[in-house]
Amino acid sequence: MSPLQKDPAKADAIIRAAIHIFARDGLDKGKIADIATEAGIGKGTVYEYFSSKDEIFHAMGDTIMSDMIDASEKLYSMDLSPHDKLRTFMRMNIEIIFEMEDAMLIMTEIWAQGARAIKHGEHPNTTLYNASRDMKQLVINILKAGVMAQEFRDMNYDGVATLALAFIDGFVWQFMVSSDRAAFDRALVEGIESFMKGLER
Amino acid sequence: MSPLQKDPAKADAIIRAAIHIFARDGLDKGKIADIATEAGIGKGTVYEYFSSKDEIFHAMGDTIMSDMIDASEKLYSMDLSPHDKLRTFMRMNIEIIFEMEDAMLIMTEIWAQGARAIKHGEHPNTTLYNASRDMKQLVINILKAGVMAQEFRDMNYDGVATLALAFIDGFVWQFMVSSDRAAFDRALVEGIESFMKGLER
DNA sequence: CTTGACTGACCGACTGTTCGGTCATATTTT
DNA sequence: AAAATATGACCGAACAGTCGGTCAGTCAAG
Numbered sequence: 001m002s003p004l005q006k007d008p009a010k011a012d013a014i015i016r017a018a019i020h021i022f023a024r025d026g027l028d029k030g031k032i033a034d035i036a037t038e039a040g041i042g043k044g045t046v047y048e049y050f051s052s053k054d055e056i057f058h059a060m061g062d063t064i065m066s067d068m069i070d071a072s073e074k075l076y077s078m079d080l081s082p083h084d085k086l087r088t089f090m091r092m093n094i095e096i097i098f099e100m101e102d103a104m105l106i107m108t109e110i111w112a113q114g115a116r117a118i119k120h121g122e123h124p125n126t127t128l129y130n131a132s133r134d135m136k137q138l139v140i141n142i143l144k145a146g147v148m149a150q151e152f153r154d155m156n157y158d159g160v161a162t163l164a165l166a167f168i169d170g171f172v173w174q175f176m177v178s179s180d181r182a183a184f185d186r187a188l189v190e191g192i193e194s195f196m197k198g199l200e201r
Numbered sequence: 202m203s204p205l206q207k208d209p210a211k212a213d214a215i216i217r218a219a220i221h222i223f224a225r226d227g228l229d230k231g232k233i234a235d236i237a238t239e240a241g242i243g244k245g246t247v248y249e250y251f252s253s254k255d256e257i258f259h260a261m262g263d264t265i266m267s268d269m270i271d272a273s274e275k276l277y278s279m280d281l282s283p284h285d286k287l288r289t290f291m292r293m294n295i296e297i298i299f300e301m302e303d304a305m306l307i308m309t310e311i312w313a314q315g316a317r318a319i320k321h322g323e324h325p326n327t328t329l330y331n332a333s334r335d336m337k338q339l340v341i342n343i344l345k346a347g348v349m350a351q352e353f354r355d356m357n358y359d360g361v362a363t364l365a366l367a368f369i370d371g372f373v374w375q376f377m378v379s380s381d382r383a384a385f386d387r388a389l390v391e392g393i394e395s396f397m398k399g400l401e402r
Numbered sequence: 403c404t405t406g407a408c409t410g411a412c413c414g415a416c417t418g419t420t421c422g423g424t425c426a427t428a429t430t431t432t
Numbered sequence: 433a434a435a436a437t438a439t440g441a442c443c444g445a446a447c448a449g450t451c452g453g454t455c456a457g458t459c460a461a462g
Contacts, residue, residue: 026317028229032351043441044420053418073426085455088395101320108313112306116227116378119302124378132378158384159391162375167364170371174363177315177325177333183359190360191367208407233452234410242408245454254452 001131011049013039018056023102027057027109040121058125061110064103065131071096076138079188082146083196089142090168090192093135097172098184104172136161146199151200214240214252214401216264219257224303228258228310240327259326262311265304266332277339284397290343292371294336298373299385305373321337337362347400354402361400368396 017038022030032053036043050056050176075092078085097104107128114124139161171191175184218239223231233254237244251257279286298305308329314324340362347353356357373391376385 010441024320026314027227028227031416036443041419044443045441048441051419053334064238071286105252105313108305108316111374111378112229112309112313115306115309116225116380119225135224146402155395156265156387156391159367159388160395162372162388163368163392163395164369166368166375170367170369171363172365173370174420177312177319177330186357187360187363190357191364194356194361194364194399196399197401198395199396200398232450238408245409246407248453249407252453352456 003076003188006048010039010041010045014041014046014049015054015059016163018060019102019106021149022109023105024059027106027113032103040098044143057110058127061125062127064100065105065127066094066106067100068093069131069134072138081151082142083151086139086142086146086199087192087196088165090164091188092196093168094171094188097168103128104176106172108176129197136165139164141198151199152199164195167191206324211242211246213251215242215247215257216260219261220265220303220307223261223310228307228314233257237290237313239243258311261307262326263328265301265333266310266328268301268304269294269297270332270335273336273339277326282352283343283350285354287299287340287343287347287400288397290340291365291396292389294369295372295389298369299376309374309377316394333366337366344400351402356400363397365396368392 002058014035019034020032021034021038024030025034032046033043036046039046045118046056050059053195070120070201072093075085075089078088110128114128140157143152143155143160144156147154163164171188175187178184213234216390218236219231222239225231226235233247234244236257237247240247248255273290273294276290277287279289281289285291291371311326315329318325319393337359341358343356344356344361348355372389379385
């Protein structure tokens with residue numbers, strides 16, 4: 001018997017360290033050795049928990065996405081009008097992503113990796129892509145409820161949902177390289193209002 | 202004397218090959234040897250034209266951006282109402298980026314590199330960032346003209362311009378991993394209309 | 403013959419992964 | 433209770449593959 005069953009908290013510490021290191025140095029340049037140091041363990045130990053760098057990428061993607069989905073679902077259960085729900089959804093999502101600075105950079109690369117995989121005819125990282133599809137469906141549901149409640153104009157749901165998600169991604173993307181947080185907030189408010197105005201009947 | 206003073210066409214061929222290889226394999230995994238083969242020359246020759254992989258990245262960024270700016274400027278000189286100009290600007294930019302599949306993937310990585318550089322307190326790739334700033338200014342100019350002409354409502358120019366660019370980036374981003382071109386076109390039309398509606402007085 | 407563009411074998415730095423050994427702790431024995 | 437034993441988590445030195453960059457030599461043009 002093992003005196004200490006492979007500490008799950010340690011696997012978590014490795015993922016956390018990996019997120020930090022890979023966000024800092026990039027997916028390729030980020031070294032396993034640095035992750036080990038950051039996690040306060042030996043390099044060999046990393047391989048007791050994950051069989052390869054690639055497996056760390058996947059675990060990392062799963063962790064990040066589940067963090068985001070948790071946050072989104074909290075919103076989904078709130079009791080708001082479709083109008084407010086959508087507005088809140090957009091703002092919250094952007095803030096969540098924006099706050100998870102490290103995750104943002106990593107997801108950019110994982111997403112690009114996925115796009116490349118698709119070009120090669122391979123499978124992309126499924127967690128990330130499933131999550132993206134779920135998010136879109138969530139927005140579509142809000143939109144449908146809004147049209148039903150006569151709050152929104154008639155629309156092509158898929159198109160508008162895509163616009164909403166594009167807006168979220170693009171906003172983060174735009175500000176990923178800007179450090180002016182105040183300008184970010186002003187632009188965000190104006191951007192969301194403008195978007196909502198586009199949905200009026 | 203050289204019979205052919207360092208053939209500029211060859212430098213171009215190298216860049217073109219680099220764009221192809223790096224888009225396929227990523228900035229880190231893309232090999233100089235492969236670029237040389239793709240360009241039909243020896244590896245050593247690549248170093249006659251560019252002193253390092255990093256210099257190739259920069260040259261590549263410059264080439265891609267100047268291609269895009271050329272396309273945008275053609276639009277800028279068209280004689281259209283602010284309304285149509287903005288609509289066309291967005292659609293054209295998306296189509297241009299979307300058509301330059303390879304460039305898209307590379308820019309994603311260069312942009313992420315830049316974001317990381319900023320985090321480190323270093324300089325990002327200036328070409329890319331200057332171009333991005335120029336694009337925003339171009340949109341702001343169109344918006345101002347539209348407000349002046351009473352075609353658009355009053356607005357926070359910076360916010361709406363950011364929204365427009367976010368829209369462009371995000372749309373491309375969303376569809377980078379989708380192969381359904383027909384859905385893309387439908388969503389694009391709806392998305393642009395919805396955006397334009399948000400600017401009505 | 404001179405020049406310089408071109409080449410690819412080669413070098414060395416780098417890093418993901420392996421593996422033999424160590425050690426803290428649990429369990430058993432005395 | 434304390435000594436002996438067993439376990440497997442942990443470690444980091446060593447290994448092997450990769451790839452950016454160099455350079456000694458080839459070749460073609462003038």
